[in-house]
Amino acid sequence: MQKYKNVLNAPGRQHLLIALIAFRREMNMKRFILSLCAGLGFAAGSLAEESDRHYLTLDQAVQVEGSIQARQDISVMGEQKISVGGFTYDRGIGVHSDSTLVFPLKGRFGTFHVVPGPDDAHHGAIVMKILLDGKEVFTTGAARSAGYVAPELDIPVTGVEELTLIVNDADGYKGGDHASWADAYLLPVGHIARQDASPLVASWGFEENTPGHTLDMAGKKRDLISGYTTRAEGVSGRALKFEGFNSKVVRKAADVPPLDNGFGFEAWIAPQVYPGNWAAILNQESERKAGWFFGMGGDGTIGLHIAKDGTWIECNSTSRLPLLQWSHVAGSYDPASGLKVYINGRLENQVSTIGAITPASDVDLWLGQSHTQTYPIRTDRELSISLLSPMVFEGLMDEVKIYRRAVGDDKVAGAFAAVQPKVAQPLQDRVLPPGVAQTAKHPQRFVEGIRGKALLFDGYFTEYSVAPEQSPVMGDRFTISAWVAPQEYSYNLSAIINRQQNFQKGYFFGINQIGQLVGSLALESGWTTVISTSSLPLLKWSNVAMVYDGTKGITLYLDGQEVGHKAVTGSLVTADAAPTIIGKTQERMTPAMTERESSRAVKSWMRFDGLIDELDVRGEALSGDDIREAFQKTTVKNIQPLQFRRMPSGTDDPQPFGAYYTQLTYAPGWDALWQGSDRPDVVVRFDDSPVKLVFWRGTGYIPALVSENDIWMSDQSCENWGSGECFEVMSDKQCRYSHIRIIENSPARAVIHWRYPLTSITYEIFKQSDTYPGDWADEYWTVYPDGVAVRKQVLWCDFDKPQFYQFQETIFFNQPGTRPQDNVELEAITLMDMNGKMASYSWEHGLPKSFPEPAFKPIRMVNFKSKYRPFSIHHPEQFATPFHFGSVKGYSTFPCWNHWPVSQIPSDGRNAQAFDKPSSTSIAYANADRQQVEHFPDGSIRARMLKGMTTNSIESLLPLARSWNFPPQLETQSAGFANSGYDPYERAYHLERLDSSARELVCDIQATPESPIVNLCLVVKNWGDRPAGVEVNGETIPPGDSFRYGLRRGLEGTDLVVWLKQSTTEPVRVVLQ
Secondary structure, eight states: OOOBOOTTSSTTSSHHHHHHHHHHHHHTTOOOOOOOBOOOSOOOOOOTTGGGOEEOOGGGOSEEEESSOOEESSOTTSSSOEEETTEEESSEEEEESSEEEEEEOTTOEEEEEEEEEEBTTOOOOEEEEEEETTEEEEEOOSBOSTTOOOOOEEEEOTTOOEEEEEEEESSSOOTTOEEEEEEEEEEETTOOOOSOOSSEEEEEOOOOOOTTEEEETTTTEEEEEESOEEEEEOSSSEEEEEESSSOEEEEOGGGSOOOTTOEEEEEEEEESSOOSSOEEEEEEEETTTEEEEEEEOTTSOEEEEEEETTEEEEEEOSSOOOSSSOEEEEEEEETTTEEEEEETTEEEEEEEOOSOOOOOTTSOEEESBOSSOBOOTTOOOHHHHHOOBOOBOEEEEEEEEEESSOOOHHHHHHHHHHOOOSOSOOOOSSOOOTTOOOSSSSOOEEEEOSSSEEEEEESSSOOEEEOGGGSOOOOSEEEEEEEEEEEEOOSSOEEEEEEEETTTEEEEEEEOTTSEEEEEEEETTEEEEEEEEEEOOSSSOEEEEEEEETTTEEEEEETTEEEEEEOOOSOOOOOTTSOEEESBOSSOBOOTTBOSHHHHTOOBOOBOEEEEEEEEEESSOOOHHHHHHHHHTOOOSOSOOOOOOOOOOOOOSOOOSEEEEEOOOOOHHHHTTOOSOSOOEEEEEETTEEEEEEEOGGGTTOOEEEOTTSOEEEOOOOEEOTTSSOBSGGGOTTOSSOEEEEEEESSSOEEEEEEEEOBOTTOOBTTOOSSOOOOEEEEEEEEOTTSOEEEEEEEESOOSOGGGEEEEEEEEEEOTTOOHHHHEEEEEEEEEOTTSOEEEEEOTTSOOSOOOSSSSOOEEEEEESSSSEEEEEOOTTOOOEEOOSOOBTTTBSSOOBOSSSSOOSOOSOBBOSSSSSOEEEEEEEEETTTSOOEEOTTSEEEEEEEEEEESSOGGGGHHHHHHHHSOOEEEEOSTTEEEEEEETTTTEEEEEEOOTTOOOEEEEEEOOSSSOEEEEEEEEETOOSSOOOEEETTEEEOSSSSEEEEEEEETTEEEEEEEEEEEESSOEEEEEO
8 A cells, every 4th residue: 555645745845746746747748847057177278279379468569559558468447357248358458449559470470369349347439440561451340348249350460560459439438448459369370270179168157147148158159048047046156047938048050169079068957847858958959860969858867869870879867866956967979989978977877889970060059948849758648749849948057068079987077076066955846935926827836834835726727636557546444634725615526635537436535615525435335425514614724534444434524523424334446547636626517506507517627726735645544533633733833824815906096087907816826817918907996986997807897896895896798598598798707708998088087898799608609690790789888087987788689589688787796705795784775766765675584575666766776884885877767676586595695696706617607605705696687678778770779877886875866867867958059069969878968069160169058956967078079189178157167176178089080078077956157168
């Protein structure tokens, strides 16, 4: 019997967790590559021709001119080494513009070598020139140190009498015009400047801080860094950290030193993970038919591979590199003997082969990523094998070096012994504090656990799977125990751990939709289940256990106490072909408490959402005393490590009135579901009110008003339910169709356009066909500074059975941790007609059967437990009916569902039994046969309403309702303007300037007690691109809280939108000018 202890303890501490991580990454085809860092103990060495070099010195010059004294072998300022193009040099001459140096050659030399350029320490603009016998043979052109790539010149000077070096100012300002003639020397006639005499031809120490580039200090090259990398502490100075997805260092093929006569590689590396397959430390190869490869395999071994005579020859280590720690790795190829690989100075393997390799000289050299794409090792499906991907190293590299000849055993051992990393283990196995995400789209997150770290399962992606052949074998006695803290309960059974097939073989241990423990297993007699009498608390740590004894039965424990038992006997029927999965049930299931047959037909994965720690699987049946003692001996530092999630509405900081694009984040797993814009949501804010109007993906963009204490008031989209299935925006969980845009935004008002189809939970659009796009709706929400929004609904449909259509439903949301009765009074709604007659209705004893009074119900207030209470105003003859189903006995007398908002489970109706998730409550509605709608000539059906929140009573809304439903008459007193009338869908009077010379618009508005003014909006078409002023009853109103305007520009002209804070029952004259 295998025993896996603490498989979800601190990351990397137990081998089962490591296996799980590796398996998960391979299944996701994620690329993980090793990390490399090194320094073989070879001295840089001297060129064979060192004694033949004649370095230029100032005392050799026959002419030295300059505004500042030139310096020998240091920069002109005399405080630091010569540095050009990011490289430092021990020899050379530092000068300042303007400068002239003249050296007599007298025909005695054959080559002049120099690296000219502006000194890195300063940023002046200069021009450098080289003259031979007065003739210019080279110029830098105008150059600055920033981004300068220094040329390494070897200029023939045979027969030349005089060498002149000139530096001039290039921009008319000589401040900082520092230049250097680096590594300047002469070679005698007949000597060839050999750059290849040193065995070390490339060396990357990653010490520089140049974004996008790194420097080869041996080859004096600047190489491109592609993808995301960071610098970190290395074995010596700094190291380069590769992120494991697309990062690499690129050396262009033309600049790769030839390695025809053997070669050696070395590096210090600290791998974060093992790669999916062979990932390069260094490689220059093509399809394994040409070139060479030095890197790390998917099993952690090191390999040196070459192409030779049509064969790909591999030499791989027998040992695996440790993860997270520094290791020294090396490889060597001698054409006279063969391949060798080393780990930490020790020869690991050698393969005999003779002869030169087949070069891949036209291929770039890459560090950190393999050229040849492949599939992860241990991939067993043909489809997966056919999907090839690049293998990329993930981890740290330092001191990466290339030698142009083979290196010996003693040299490798000396290189390893010469370096002692400051920190042996520079990396951690992805231990992250709460709220910190990795670069992966679906990061693993660890938080403080019972002992060390616990794994956070996000309810959407996180799961761990152990292959069948690696899974623990369960017999007739076993115990599973764990510490868990649920963030949410599942929609049905969510596994803590399970290995089962179709609930017919194997075992299952997890929780159900109300947090009860569930222990199940397959016996010869069938599938047997035990459910605990108690539920696990949300957010808090609980110790849970399932014990099976083949002679006694199944027993469940919660915090050391027995909470369930079933007496059964027999042997476990194992699910040998199934993996062991932690955090996800292995079979799709229908959510419990699903209302409709259409939703019950759709099954979904059930995942654990919360923390799991100290998961222990053992091949013995522990006693109740053992379980209790283990629980009592454990000290829990933080009994409640989690908090309820909150539906987001944006910052509470004061903001000017207007609509804002933003990104409202909910939870890391949920947020990772979404792709596209980084500002996909819209929030409307108000100057003098904490209320927000929110258009959020989590509701399918169905708008919601949010009170000062975070209670959400929403509504229904257009809907058809006549087929027995709901076609509505609630079903568009992924917002495949539903979308929003701000189409007007000024100090006077904001307008948001929301478009959506009537869709099912399987994304079928109602009545869609080859010739008909289906039923769609456009909604326009016109929002004013007084906090009142006008909702205009435009439904595009044939409307053949209006009793099955719905435009409106009074809905509020319940944040996690709250029931409906926590957010509204039991006397939840007050209704009023246009005459002020009103009545309130209570849910104290269940759902009201009807709303008998008043007869019409155009004004409604939902009695939130908040300072600001939501209201809606409708057509004067609007009807309303109590929502008549959806309550769950023992949970709430209000209807309550948690299939929407936020939930991604395909469902159009699931009753809530717990307050673990966001939920919605409907208290009133009207079908379209009793909804007041208008039929327009374009075939659309339209409905309208006002929405807002107020601190006042429902009676205070009567003037607003009358001003909108019975607007006072407006008369235009100015020539050149026309009155287009009042538009209740915008809550605005529309006028038009017909004469471009007309400047002043005078309007008389005949307000009365029956048709009052409660804040005015005037829209003047073709006003022109000019400011506006206003007088009300002869008094000039300055722009501010009482007078706001905006210009709406279009191709056809510029319109004026004016908003006036004005409430009266008396006639008013308004003059716009």
